[in-house]
Amino acid sequence: MSSRTLGWLTLFLVGTDLFVMSPLLPEISRGFAVSTSAGGWAVSVFAIAYLVGGPTLAALADRTGRRCVLIAALAVFAVANMATALAPSFAVLLGARGLAGLAASGITPSVYALVSATAPPAARATWLAVVTSGLLIALTIGAPAGSLLASAVGWQGVFVVLAVAALLILASTVVWTRRAAPPPPRTGANPLGATTTASTSDQYQLEPAPAVVTKVRAVSVTALWALAVYGPYTYLGTILREHLGFPPSVAAGALVCFGAGAVIGNLAGGRLADRFGGRLTSVITLLLLAGAETWFGLALHAGPVLLLASLAGMALAAYPFFSAQQARLVARYPAASGSLIAWNNTAMYAGILLGSAIGGTALTHFGPALLAFAAAGVALLAALVATSSITAPR
Template sequence: MAPSTQLGGGGGQFGLLALALGGFGIGLTEFVIAGLLPQVSRGLDVSTAAAGWLISGYALTVAAGAIAVTAATAGRPQKPILVGLLALFVAGNLLCAIAPNYPTMLLGRVVAALCHGSFFGIGSLVARRLVPPERASRAVAMMFAGLTVANVLGVPFGALVGERWGWRATFWAITGIGSVALVAIAVLVPGWAGGTSGRADLRSQLRSFRSTQVWLTLTATALGYGGMFGAFSYLAYTFTEVTGFSATDVAWLLVVYGTGLVVGNIAGGRGADHNRDVTLLVSLTGLAATLTVFGLLASSRPASVILVFLLGAFGFATVPGMITRVTDAAGGVPLAASANVSASNVGNAVGAWLGGLAISAGWGYAAPLFVGAGIVGVGLGVMGWAARGSTDSARGGGGGAGGATGEAAEVQRS
């Protein structure tokens, strides 16, 4: 454990920036493909449906890989793991850049996805150690800032580079960003922040999942994400078929949504450090209300612009608090943080599936918004149940202090 004089110092801030850069690169890989699918489909001579597996295959690998990779690396120092994960990320994107055929391209996407969940899960624990305990959620938000900025820039970045130099150039660029992030983490993240936690062996980590609070938080995460991304998956159709925007308007509307993610991530981190459970309950309430009102006012252009921003803001405001909450409930083990990333991806898949069923049933392109509101409403109920049973809720939410203290105590006991 680092001396208190080191916590929050300049080295810690540089370490957080290095983690954020890694998150930015990984976020680009996740989001950029959406704007490149037509080019990739033509370049590799595959159908649009086959090209779509470059997105869904990535998401499924993230969900499974987050737990599998974290479990496989249990008991090892975390800084070298982060460096190794980024090496995997670079290799995957390099494969995509040079892929001579579709199977190689899909393999590259799977290899890159293997690092995603574990990087954010393990990285969130490392980020917490770089700051004083009362700033834990803000540190997590700082690391996720790279992901939110990538969401804003990913699709337009991929489309711009792809149009000018071809889709392979986009993956060469991401390979370069990943290489820089790898070096930055190796140099700037202090060794004491990336050491082995006190309960790093796999058996101890699995025992942490006996906690009801862990499962309640994971469930609330899946439902919150499922509601937001279930609606987000069909926003292009909502904007064009219900609101009346043109197809070319969708790009800047998604930038508005991405800007909401950035704002929500920052606000959620600050709020969670002040009162975590209240911040999560307010964010989920705001998200459910936004989805409901969006569904009612989807035909209004001005309202849709405001509401798509709020959708991103309330949706991502839950991220820092959920991660610190689940890791605190689990005693600071990496597997819990990675499981939170898996839960969010499972929620994404289920939410999109339910939204698609609503459209197929003939309920219209605004229906996923109402479906999402219902899913988030259930998540709000789960979060309320968790908050009532939480000991840190009785102390005012103590997102950062309580959790970091608990982890430190566990290290000392070990």
């Protein structure tokens, strides 16, 4: 089994664990006799634990070894899911979900770092994009499948299955990482593997781990990207059904179009970054995202066909960025790639949380069109930041 395949399966599992909570929340809330808003904390504590744990666990992985952190985090993840299934009270369930989020914050960057270290140099960004697609496909396949499974075995059974799956992946990881321990990055190597047409600013030499201020600057563009994308996306169902009056079938079609565009765009981003370099791909993608969100704002009252096409275009434009940004970070800081990728994921979660908060307020007071135009403005700002967020070594 290659690192790419194992990484995809691992992130598909983590994504399913996160996204399946949404369709299961009504049943969980009824089971513990809590309100829907209180039940939502089962999702929030996962995200908060991920935000807190990501940078710390990734720095630990860079110092002590990514294999050890990944194996330990997978073991904790399996325990957390079993604890979720067996939780006797809602408070215990919240603790289990927080533990799962903490474990996920150790799993995700370790997977990305191990895959980037074992991928062919000329296809590193492509491999990262393939692995990332596991998270995106979990949104469109894993979560609905978990919801269907819950109708047969209950919501507790879903988390038992996730715990067993985590143990199987843990066993595979122990075997694979023992056989294929990646060599340390070589000084002067080009970890991104861009061809001669790529920008030379993506080809860096090994140097000491960056300071916190440098890390924040490097991943700030990811926070802006997430804010631009998830500000409108979080309220997509509300926009389509309450503001535009579309039936549920159109709302479902919109999610399918967006999900398909996200997967295709993510995979395309890896190839583009390998070919043209992470910096150029990131900047062009963000400019295209600004245009696509402007198109979405203009297409709100143009009928369902154009509206669905604009959503697919928005996802196609948005998701090449993430793979390109990850490849760019690995290229710039190969010795601290796990740490930088963790900071990047933390920035993404921060942008999502901020986008959800600001997007709801903007939608309530200004309407969906201005929300889309504001998101386009944030994307333009992100494109500007991306030109200098990751600097060449001195």
